[in-house]
Structures are given as structure tokens and as C-alpha cells.
Amino acid sequence: METMAKMWGQLGSITATVMFFYAMFDKFFPPPLRVYIRTYTKKLTSLINPYISIKFSEFQGERMKRSEAYTTIQTYLSANSSERSSRLKAEVVKDSQTPLVLSMDDNEQITDEFQGVKLWWCAGQLDVKHQSFSVYPASDVKCFYKLTFHRRHRDVVTRSYIQHVLDEGKAIATRNRQLKLYTNNPSSSWYGWKRTKWSHVVFEHPASFDTLALDPKMKEDILKDLVKFQKGKEYYAKVGKAWKRGYLLYGPPGTGKSTMIAAMANFLNYDIYDLELTAVKENAELRKLLIETSSKSIVVIEDIDCSLDLTGQRKKKKKDKEEGSKGAVKKALDEDEEVKESKVTLSGLLNVIDGIWSACGGERVIVFTTNYVDKLDPALIRRGRMDKHIELSYCCYEAFKVLAWNYLDVESHHLYTRIEELFQDTQMTPADVAENLMPKSVEEEAETCLERLIEALETAKLEAKKKAEEEAKKKAEEEEEEAKKKAGEEEAKKKANEEETKKKAEEGVKENGELSEKEKENK
Ligand SMILES: Nc1ncnc2c1ncn2[C@@H]1O[C@H](COP(=O)(O)OP(=O)(O)OP(=O)(O)O)[C@@H](O)[C@H]1O
Numbered sequence: 290m291e292t293m294a295k296m297w298g299q300l301g302s303i304t305a306t307v308m309f310f311y312a313m314f315d316k317f318f319p320p321p322l323r324v325y326i327r328t329y330t331k332k333l334t335s336l337i338n339p340y341i342s343i344k345f346s347e348f349q350g351e352r353m354k355r356s357e358a359y360t361t362i363q364t365y366l367s368a369n370s371s372e373r374s375s376r377l378k379a380e381v382v383k384d385s386q387t388p389l390v391l392s393m394d395d396n397e398q399i400t401d402e403f404q405g406v407k408l409w410w411c412a413g414q415l416d417v418k419h420q421s422f423s424v425y426p427a428s429d430v431k432c433f434y435k436l437t438f439h440r441r442h443r444d445v446v447t448r449s450y451i452q453h454v455l456d457e458g459k460a461i462a463t464r465n466r467q468l469k470l471y472t473n474n475p476s477s478s479w480y481g482w483k484r485t486k487w488s489h490v491v492f493e494h495p496a497s498f499d500t501l502a503l504d505p506k507m508k509e510d511i512l513k514d515l516v517k518f519q520k521g522k523e524y525y526a527k528v529g530k531a532w533k534r535g536y537l538l539y540g541p542p543g544t545g546k547s548t549m550i551a552a553m554a555n556f557l558n559y560d561i562y563d564l565e566l567t568a569v570k571e572n573a574e575l576r577k578l579l580i581e582t583s584s585k586s587i588v589v590i591e592d593i594d595c596s597l598d599l600t601g602q603r604k605k606k607k608k609d610k611e612e613g614s615k616g617a618v619k620k621a622l623d624e625d626e627e628v629k630e631s632k633v634t635l636s637g638l639l640n641v642i643d644g645i646w647s648a649c650g651g652e653r654v655i656v657f658t659t660n661y662v663d664k665l666d667p668a669l670i671r672r673g674r675m676d677k678h679i680e681l682s683y684c685c686y687e688a689f690k691v692l693a694w695n696y697l698d699v700e701s702h703h704l705y706t707r708i709e710e711l712f713q714d715t716q717m718t719p720a721d722v723a724e725n726l727m728p729k730s731v732e733e734e735a736e737t738c739l740e741r742l743i744e745a746l747e748t749a750k751l752e753a754k755k756k757a758e759e760e761a762k763k764k765a766e767e768e769e770e771e772a773k774k775k776a777g778e779e780e781a782k783k784k785a786n787e788e789e790t791k792k793k794a795e796e797g798v799k800e801n802g803e804l805s806e807k808e809k810e811n812k
């Protein structure tokens with residue numbers, strides 16, 4: 290079959306030569322006759338050649354833009370050809386996990402199969418001579434891929450196969466790409482030569498759901514939710530909902546909110562857009578920033594309570610400023626000035642979220658984090674905006690076991706029983722547990738680290754007990770004070786009442802005396 294395809298390929302080249310020959314004859318034949326000859330030549334060759342070819346060129350359009358289809362096909366063929374092809378070429382591909390990507394060499398051919406249909410891909414090059422000057426520099430060599438198949442499979446190829454190649458190619462590119470962490474630039478640097486709203490670095494956080502210390506049930510629930518979202522394109526389309534999902538992560542500092550965002554990005558293979566709201570001057574800027582985020586991304590707003598004037602945090606800053614030293618005052622003043630400049634409002638943020646949710650392409654996750662969930666405006670975190678609320682709290686025994694495995698490679702130990710007991714009534718954040726478990730030198734044994742943790746847990750337990758006792762004592766004192774105050778008030782009230790009654794009684798006696806005097810006079 291391959292030989293046949295080659296044969297027909299050669300026949301195609303002969304046909305091209307014949308066509309060229311006829312073109313030369315353009316000079317000798319009058320136009321009506323030329324059209325007639327060309328039409329019948331094409332019909333004749335297609336009668337003989339049962340194979341159809343489709344060419345995908347590397348560059349397209351007047352500006353010679355690199356064709357997206359060509360790049361996607363290249364990715365698809367790279368994944369499928371490196372094992373099957375004997376002649377390969379290596380290329381450095383930007384933003385790919387593997388710096389060297391192997392693809393089929395020029396004039397090399399590979400066979401592909403789809404729904405029982407056999408197809409041939411061939412890579413080729415064309416030398417192009419530029420006769421005119423262009424402002425868009427273009428290479429003299431134009432690469433292309435040629436797809437050949439039997440004409441009886443035309444429908445399968447044009448309706449399904451090409452789409453399959455493009456989808457697969459995109460999926461492979463997504464799997465292989467390097468994740469990026471974006472941060473928003475202040476609007477003063479949006480214009481001019483650089484013109485970027487977001488700056489990025491390669492995202493290489495090692496966090497994963499395996500290393501995240503969480504209650505196993507909770508972890509499973511979150512993973513299921515993420516998978517459902519990622520595979521939910523059809524579902525979201527069916528229910529008429531934009532393909533977006535909002536998560537609210539809340540809990541005390543050091544409980545793994547930021548770590549979970551990194552784990553989410555690695556799990557979903559999404560880029561992260563870390564949105565610093567205090568650097569955004571107004572709602573319109575916020576909208577522009579969010580519109581520029583790509584799909585397959587997580588937009589993160591950390592410490593949402595401190596980013597907006599929702600909770601009085603700004604007032605706190607002002608207070609700090611008043612209390613601080615001279616240098617600190619200047620810094621706080623500057624900061625305050627910046628915050629004052631930001632006119633992003635809650636309603637603006639809500640509008641942008643809802644607008645962006647429904648207006649631009651899907652597959653976006655938005656994550657808010659906060660230490661104080663109670664302080665947030667219910668409008669901001671209602672379901673539909675923040676679909677899933679995840680509480681990250683103090684470390685439990687199950688979470689400790691994950692951390693011990695991560696940090697010490699220990700699955701079980703005789704000290705675990707004591708640690709389990711301590712975790713039942715002691716609160717310690719995973720960050721503190723991790724810090725205690727981390728060996729302080731290369732020689733330090735796992736047992737020493739576990740003992741350090743036990744000591745820290747016991748201290749924390751004692752401190753918590755002491756604190757609880759102090760609070761109870763304080764509360765009792767306050768209650769006693771209150772009771773005394775109440776008793777004093779009641780005593781004073783009672784006294785006042787008694788005096789009132791006495792006064793009234795005296796006035797009554799006096800009135801009676803006056804009355805009897807008058808009666809006497811009348812008589
Ligand atoms: N659940 C966890 N699993 C694994 N490591 C954790 C977890 N929680 C905290 N850590 C460790 O503690 C460090 C601090 O955690 P992280 O920054 O995620 O906390 P956070 O909740 O975002 O805190 P903050 O509210 O102050 O931003 C991390 O570098 C990580 O190593």
C-alpha cells in the first residue's frame with residue numbers, strides 16, 4: 290500500500306509537471322480554450338488517481354503568520370512519529386517540558402490509522418523566492434505536511450480525522466507545556482514598548498495532592514470535584530452554565546491554602562494568575578486584566594479580606610501607621626496612598642467575576658483565600674460565585690501521617706500512638722508540624738524529629754490549657770464584676786424605691802393633717 294501511495298505521489302508530481310507544461314502553453318492558446326483544456330486535464334488525472342492530498346502549510350496569510358493547525362499537527366505527529374519514523378529531526382520548542390522535541394524529518398512519511406482507515410503523512414519543504422520587500426520577515430523555506438488518503442474515505446477524513454488530529458495535538462501540547470505563574474503589572478506599565486498586563490515566570494512548585502496533608506475524605510472530595518470540572522465541558526454546555534468554578538479556601542495561617550492552589554494547578558495542568566488587587570486602580574482595569582487571562586487557568590486572589598475595603602483592614606493599616614516609628618510611618622503612608630488609589634469596589638469585583646464568568650472562553654477556576662471567612666460579604670461568597678467552600682484547619686492525625694511520610698519517609702513508628710493522642714486535643718497548623726518534622730541536619734534521625742514534635746505538641750497543649758484557664762478565670766472575674774455591679778444597681782434601686790415610698794407616705798400624712806385642720810375650721 291505504501292509503495293502504491295509513493296507511486297501515486299510520483300504520478301502527482303508528473304501531473305504537476307504536465308500542469309506546468311500547460312501553463313507554458315498559456316501563451317499560445319486563447320483563454321476560452323485554456324480553461325477547457327485545464328478542466329478536462331484535472332478531470333482526467335482525478336479519474337486515474339484515486340488518492341486525495343491535503344496540504345497544511347507552516348505559514349499563512351499576507352503577514353505570513355505561523356499556522357496554528359500546522360503547529361498542532363506537528364505536535365500530533367511528533368508524538369506519533371518518533372517511534373515509527375526512522376529519520377527524525379530535533380527541535381527546541383518554547384514552553385515545553387522537554388526542551389528537545391523529536392519530529393519526522395523532511396520527505397519522511399509515516400502511516401496513521403483512524404477508524405480502520407489508513408492515511409499517510411509526509412513532511413516537505415518548499416523553496417520560495419521573495420521578489421518584493423516585506424516588513425514582515427519571512428523564511429525562504431516553507432515547510433508543510435501533506436496528508437494522503439483514498440478518496441472513498443473523504444468523509445471520514447474531512448469530518449472526523451482532521452478534527453481528531455487537532456484535538457489530540459492540542460491535548461498533547463497542553464500535557465507537555467510548562468506551567469506559568471502570572472502576576473499583574475501596575476497599569477502604568479501596560480502601554481508603550483512592553484505593553485504587558487501580566488508578567489510571568491515558569492511555575493515549578495512541587496506541591497501535589499499526594500504531598501498535601503489533609504483529611505483523606507476531604508482530599509478525595511476535592512479531587513473528584515476538580516476532575517468533574519475538568520471533564521465537564523459537555524455538561525456545562527448542556528446545563529447552559531459557563532465552564533467556570535469558584536473555590537473559597539479559608540482557615541488560619543499556615544494551614545495550606547496557598548499550597549493547595551499550587552497542587553490544584555499541577556493536578557489540572559493549569560497556569561496560575563495571581564491577581565494582586567491592591568495594584569489595580571479601578572474596576573475597568575480589573576476587567577481588562579481578567580479578559581487577558583487564558584483558558585485552562587486558575588485566577589487567584591489571596592487574602593481577599595485585606596485586598597478590598599470589606600473588613601476594615603485598611604483602617605487597621607491606618608492605625609498601624611499612627612503607632613509606627615518615623616520610617617515606618619513613611620512606608621505606611623506610601624502603602625496607604627497606594628491603597629487609596631485603588632478604587633476597586635466589591636460590586637465592581639462581583640460584576641467582573643460574573644461578567645468574566647459568562648463572557649469569555651471557559652475552563653477557568655477562580656480561587657479566593659482568606660483567614661477570616663466571617664468577615665467576608667455574603668454576596669462575594671455565595672454559591673454560583675464561589676461554588677465550593679473549603680475549610681483548611683489545624684492538623685489532624687491522618688494529615689500528620691502524610692507529613693511524616695513526606696518529611697521522614699516513615700509510615701509507622703512506636704511514637705505514633707502518643708502523637709495520635711496528642712492530636713485529639715491539641716491544635717497545631719500543618720506548617721508548624723512540618724517545621725518540627727523537618728530534620729535539622731543530615732544526621733538527624735526520624736525518631737529525634739518525632740520526639741521534637743511530641744514536645745512541641747505537649748507545650749502547645751499546656752499553653753492552650755493555660756490560656757483556657759486564664760480565659761475562664763478572666764470570664765469568671767468579669768462575671769463576678771458584672772454580678773457585683775448588678776447587685777449594687779439593684780440595691781441602689783431598692784433604696785431609691787424605699788425613699789420614694791417614705792416620701793410619699795410623709796406627704797400623705799401631711800396632706801391628711803392639713804385636711805383635718807380645714808374640716809375643724811369649717812365646723
Ligand atoms: N496541608 C498542608 N500540607 C502540606 N504542607 C503544608 C500544609 N499546610 C501548610 N503546609 C506547609 O506550610 C507552609 C505554609 O503553608 P501555606 O503557605 O500553604 O499556608 P497558608 O494557609 O497559605 O497560610 P497564609 O494564610 O498565611 O497564607 C507550606 O510551605 C507547606 O510546606
Ligand SMILES: [Mg+2]
Nearest residue numbers: 546547548591
Ligand atoms: Mg497563603
